Each structure stands twice: as C-alpha cells, then as structure tokens.
Amino acid sequence: MKTDQQIAPPDSSPGADLEFDVEKIREDFPILKQKIYGKPLVYLDNAATTQKPQVVMDTIHHYYVTDNANIHRGVHCLSQRATEAYEQARVKVQRFIHAAESREIIFVRSATEAINLVAQTYGRKQVQAGDEVIVSAMEHHSNIVPWQMLCEEKGATLRVIPMNDEGELLLDEYEKLLNPRTRLVAVVHISNALGTINPIQEIIERAHQQDIPVLVDGAQAAPHFEVDVQALDCDFYAVTGHKLYGPTGVGILYGKADLLDSMPPFQGGGEMIRSVTFEKTTYNVLPHKFEAGTPNIVGGIGLGAAVDYVSEVGWKNIAAQERELLLYATQQLSALSGLRIIGTAKEKASILSFVIEGVHAHDVGTILDQEGIAVRTGHHCAQPVMDRFQIPATARASFAFYNTREEIDVLVKGIQRVIEVFK
Amino acid sequence: MSDEVSHLNDLYEEVILDHCKNPRNFKALPEANRKAEGYNPLCGDKVTVYLKLEDEVVQDISFEGIGCAISTAAASLMTETLKGKNLTEVETLFQGFHDLVTGKGGETSQMGKLMVFHGVSEFPVRVKCATLVWHTLQAALQQTQEPATTE
Incomplete structure (x- = not known):
C-alpha cells in the first residue's frame, strides 16, 4: 500500500524549527525515563491520556x-x-x-x-x-x-x-x-x-x-x-x-x-x-x-x-514531529504481513489502529506490554466503529510529540514478536 | 531467558495456543437445555455456552463467540474437561480454576489440562479473560436471564 500518498498532512506549514530537539523535550516528562520489566518505557497510549510535563x-x-x-x-x-x-x-x-x-x-x-x-x-x-x-x-x-x-x-x-x-x-x-x-x-x-x-x-x-x-x-x-x-x-x-x-x-x-x-x-x-x-x-x-x-x-x-x-513547544513543531511519526509508523506497520491498519483516511492525526490476522488485540497488548510498550487495546469506547469494520477490537498506537522513530522501531519489533508467538 | 519472556511463555503455553487456533466444541448445540451468554465489557469478548444437562450430569457442552487467545482457549478446555462431569465435580473444578488463575493456590490434583492456565496469575488484567466462560457456565447452570459479565 502506498502509505505516503494516503496521509495528507493536517497542516501544510513547512517543517519543524531547527531548535526542536525531541530528547530535550523528553527531559520535560520524567515519567518517560523509567523501565518496564527492565526495558525502556515506550509510551504509545497518548490518545488515552498524555503524560504530564514537569511544569504542570x-x-x-x-x-x-x-x-x-x-x-x-x-x-x-x-x-x-x-x-x-x-x-x-x-x-x-x-x-x-x-x-x-x-x-x-x-x-x-x-x-x-x-x-x-x-x-x-x-x-x-x-x-x-x-x-x-x-x-x-x-x-x-x-x-x-x-x-x-x-x-x-x-x-x-x-x-x-x-x-x-x-x-x-x-x-x-x-x-x-x-x-x-x-x-x-x-x-x-x-x-x-x-x-x-x-x-x-x-x-x-x-x-x-x-x-x-x-x-x-x-x-x-x-x-x-x-x-x-x-x-x-x-x-x-x-x-x-x-x-x-x-x-x-x-x-x-x-x-x-x-x-x-x-x-x-x-x-x-x-x-x-x-x-x-x-x-x-x-x-x-x-x-x-x-x-x-x-x-x-x-x-x-x-x-x-x-x-x-x-x-511553548509550538504548533509547527508538534505538527511536524507527529506527522513524521505517523508517516513512519504507517510505513513500517504496513510492511508487516498479516497486519491491517483500521482507519486509512486521507486526513489523519497521529493515531494508528490495527489488527493482526488471527490474533486478538488483547493478546497483542499483553505481549507488547512485556516489551515495555504501552498501547491501548479494545473497542476504544467506540463499539459502533468496531461493528462497522466487523472487528471485535483493535490495538492502537497513538503518538505525541515526545515520541521518537526509535520507539516506533521498538513497536515494530514487538509486533513481530506477537506474530512469532502466534505463528 | 529473562523473567518476562518466561512469564510470557507461561501465559501462551503451546496447549493454549493450540486451543486458541483450533477451539474444541466450538459450535451451537441444538439439543442443549441450558444456554447463557457472557460478555466482558472491558475488551468486548462475547461467549455463548450451550449445555445439555441430564440427571445433574453434563452430557454435552459447547461454546461460540469471539475473544482473545486466553478466553478462547479457556472456553475450549473447559468444554473438553466438563463433558461427563456431575454438578459437584463442575463446582469443584470452577473453584479450582478460579484459585489457579488468581494465584490462590488451592487443590489442583483434579485440574488436569486446566493447569496450563497457571501462568495467567502473573497477568492480573487477563484473569477475567480466563474466567469469563466459567462465569457464563454458572449463569447457564442457574438459568440466569441476564448475560453474565466479568464485572
């Protein structure tokens, strides 16, 4: 699938300020520094709730x-x-x-x-x-x-x-x-x-x-x-x-x-x-x-x-970072066989719902959790949407501007592990 | 092997994966005289248990529905285990299964294949996946009109 043509940026403004440094931004969110089961936390459940910056x-x-x-x-x-x-x-x-x-x-x-x-x-x-x-x-x-x-x-x-x-x-x-x-x-x-x-x-x-x-x-x-x-x-x-x-x-x-x-x-x-x-x-x-x-x-x-x-972070920076994360994640996940993205509208925010053939979303969530990755699984309080797509549930990765490409790589590895367990 | 990997292998035992991919007794049962529906609002799992009960003995039992690997395997193994059991044995197994997946220990000598669910106790949020079908069975035995839920 040609992912890069499917997602139009929500904001056509040019790229991020050169000053935007995601590692510096992550310093503002102390919770992100922790390890889960000995692995760095990869928090991709931002559509459920975002983490709080120190200033808040x-x-x-x-x-x-x-x-x-x-x-x-x-x-x-x-x-x-x-x-x-x-x-x-x-x-x-x-x-x-x-x-x-x-x-x-x-x-x-x-x-x-x-x-x-x-x-x-x-x-x-x-x-x-x-x-x-x-x-x-x-x-x-x-x-x-x-x-x-x-x-x-x-x-x-x-x-x-x-x-x-x-x-x-x-x-x-x-x-x-x-x-x-x-x-x-x-x-x-x-x-x-x-x-x-x-x-x-x-x-x-x-x-x-x-x-x-x-x-x-x-x-x-x-x-x-x-x-x-x-x-x-x-x-x-x-x-x-x-x-x-x-x-x-x-x-x-x-x-x-x-x-x-x-x-x-x-x-x-x-x-x-x-x-x-x-x-x-x-x-x-x-x-x-x-x-x-x-x-x-x-x-x-x-x-x-x-x-x-x-x-202060700035809408331009937020839009650029989140757009890049969405594009990269969409490309990487689309390449995995047996994975189907639910929600392929031309205009999308950095929310990526997916199902894996033969694997229930709940099992996806548990295995990803063991890798330190937090995603939402279930019907997302939108049961009519699940019914419309005739699926019981999805796994959903949702990105904030403090997320990184490296974290998406960890997600992809985690999904490969899911597929391996259920192959 | 790190702890979390072994936990994960405990949860997704081969037997569980097998029953998830090829669930046994996965069908409606036209001759059933008891039936109940179960629902887990957290994840949307739905299950229907069909039961043919005669002289307080489970003559036949089957299920239908959609759910995760744990809930599907739990239903499949439950139906396999309970065929031919009387109500007292069913009650003992229900209690034993509940204790097993909640990590309460208890008597396990009668549990047989159900022991593959021992790993669930390491995953508290998944306990309800394993117990949904058993709660639904209880509802079928009690002929409750309300759908069983894990809440």
Whole structure:
C-alpha cells in the first residue's frame, strides 16, 4: 500500500524549527525515563491520556504549597490568589482555542461532562418529540449516549452520518440527514479509534446554512493542532485536560456566549446563583452559571500551565514531529504481513489502529506490554466503529510529540514478536 | 531467558495456543437445555455456552463467540474437561480454576489440562479473560436471564 500518498498532512506549514530537539523535550516528562520489566518505557497510549510535563506538576505542587484556598468567596489573601490563578487559567484556555471571551469557557470535569452539559441544558430545552439529533458513525460513546438518553426522554430520533471503508464521513449522506427537525449536530473532530480528522468546518457550514447549531467533540483534536473556535464558527466545543498534557478531572466546554446565556443551568448549588430564597433563586452570570459547587481549582490551574507548555513547544513543531511519526509508523506497520491498519483516511492525526490476522488485540497488548510498550487495546469506547469494520477490537498506537522513530522501531519489533508467538 | 519472556511463555503455553487456533466444541448445540451468554465489557469478548444437562450430569457442552487467545482457549478446555462431569465435580473444578488463575493456590490434583492456565496469575488484567466462560457456565447452570459479565 502506498502509505505516503494516503496521509495528507493536517497542516501544510513547512517543517519543524531547527531548535526542536525531541530528547530535550523528553527531559520535560520524567515519567518517560523509567523501565518496564527492565526495558525502556515506550509510551504509545497518548490518545488515552498524555503524560504530564514537569511544569504542570510543579504548578499543581506550588498551588497546594502556597496558594490553596476556595475561590470566589473569601476576602482573604489566599482566596484572592487562588481565584486569580483559576481565572487566569480560564483566560489561558480562552486564548488557546481562540474564543472571543473568557466567559465562554466553562470548566467541567471532562469532555464527557461538557457534552452531557449541553445535552441536559440546551438539548432538554430545544429538543422535543419528533425532533432529530445528528451524530456520526465514528463517535466515542461519550458523544452517543448523552444524545441517546435525551432522544429517549423526549421521543426524538438520533440520526447517524455514515462513513466509508477508509473511515471518512460521507458528506453527501450528511447533507441528506439535515432537515427542519434537526435540532443539533454533534460530531467528533478527530476519531479516537481511527485517527480520522473530519472536515469539521464544512460540517459546521452545512448545518449553519439551515440554522442548526453544531457541537464538536474536540477531546482528541486539541492536543494535535491549533483549534480556533471562532474561525470554525462552532457553537460548542468540548475539550478534556488530561489528553492535553494537563491533569485528569478537568476539561472545558466552549460555547458561544449568546447560546450559553439562553440555556438553563446544568447543576444547582453554590457559585452558580446570584441570590437564593426559598421562593426564588436567580442565577449567576457566565461562566459561573454552569459551575455549581467548588470546582477542580487545581485542575483548572494545571490545565492553564499545560496549554502554556503546548504553546511553548509550538504548533509547527508538534505538527511536524507527529506527522513524521505517523508517516513512519504507517510505513513500517504496513510492511508487516498479516497486519491491517483500521482507519486509512486521507486526513489523519497521529493515531494508528490495527489488527493482526488471527490474533486478538488483547493478546497483542499483553505481549507488547512485556516489551515495555504501552498501547491501548479494545473497542476504544467506540463499539459502533468496531461493528462497522466487523472487528471485535483493535490495538492502537497513538503518538505525541515526545515520541521518537526509535520507539516506533521498538513497536515494530514487538509486533513481530506477537506474530512469532502466534505463528 | 529473562523473567518476562518466561512469564510470557507461561501465559501462551503451546496447549493454549493450540486451543486458541483450533477451539474444541466450538459450535451451537441444538439439543442443549441450558444456554447463557457472557460478555466482558472491558475488551468486548462475547461467549455463548450451550449445555445439555441430564440427571445433574453434563452430557454435552459447547461454546461460540469471539475473544482473545486466553478466553478462547479457556472456553475450549473447559468444554473438553466438563463433558461427563456431575454438578459437584463442575463446582469443584470452577473453584479450582478460579484459585489457579488468581494465584490462590488451592487443590489442583483434579485440574488436569486446566493447569496450563497457571501462568495467567502473573497477568492480573487477563484473569477475567480466563474466567469469563466459567462465569457464563454458572449463569447457564442457574438459568440466569441476564448475560453474565466479568464485572
């Protein structure tokens, strides 16, 4: 197979800065230095979660050592410092995804919670019996189940954009699904199971031509290239922190301010109110209306440090390094007989799903683990994708900019060992 | 030979690989009077166990499904082992198998070929692969309507 023609770079900008030195970058990630069963760790499970740079861990440590207090409440010094750090993090994320205003950034627990928030507020208000919600055939369960629950509750219908054998959405079929009963389109930016980068701008434009809002699940996209929510003109964009070199337990929902304003609150509690009596509660302004209770303060601050770090590494460098890793890995793996890559879209991020003839993905995972290689195996929380390709599971290697060609060589040797065991 | 290589060989014993590639009793059983489905949500393994039980004796047993080498071999060897066994023997073997793959030791003299699964105890995340079919068998014996799961 001609791999080099199958993968178009997501970004046509010229190569990396000469200063990009992967060995130097790896110094920022102390976890990568360890050995697993006596062999150097080869961490290729970045689509599940990325490792954390030292600066993120230092930021978290520093917060607890010097600034820890509850936010938006106390008049004391620590509370002011904590509030300031948290709100600064919000601004950092706002700039990172190019939102117009920081009040459009809602801190949540995860991308999953961001999607559930929209389903439970916007969705419950807007979607009625007989209405339709569109998702795609390559969604993660987190962008299927919340809509299914909503549709079930309301008597609405979930419609699905199909895909081809390469793992690309069929836009003509999508066009046919859009109709006056469509209340929302919810589509993934990059498929976690296939690596496909969807033509999200076009998907948004077509929906907007019929005044239908679009939610983009950006959990996999935000770590790989610069997301500009204003340029995309998406209505909602969900991001998780831990796939973006930040801590677990924090994510963000971006929403256009006028939409967020028009939505009912998500959870009730402290922080989200303006005034409470037993007769009537009035709600706080954005973003606080959607942030009931004490949030994951240190998570937000850690995420702020993470997006600063990513910006410092630079999108050009990240794109160049990850593109090279994807191309090299695709070439090397394609050369192995009995191995089939699942997801061969023209536009792909550095995610490589594969199956080996006669070997279940779980066995692949166990044998690779013994070689110190961490990959994900299973259905990747995308069972409909597995069903579409009529496979029970895949093994998935997903690369970050701190990965190297040498690590891909180790992966290839590991896969050869798998084939040897099962020959 | 390094430790990890020997662990791996313990897990993927020849007998296990053989039963994975050529599973025995891998078919539906039209005359079955008990049947249950098992599912491992972690890896998507699915198995159906068919059982013909008469006078508390396993007259015939078979399975269908998709799974990893460990779960397929476990199902194949279980069906081979249990044919002709009575319910008390089945229960003893279930307990013995469970103890074996979880590294609890216990009585192994009755285990026969099932001893090839001793290596599984070195791989805690794979224990459920080995036990799924046995849990499914339990469900078939109890005629539970809900699919068995490893959770």
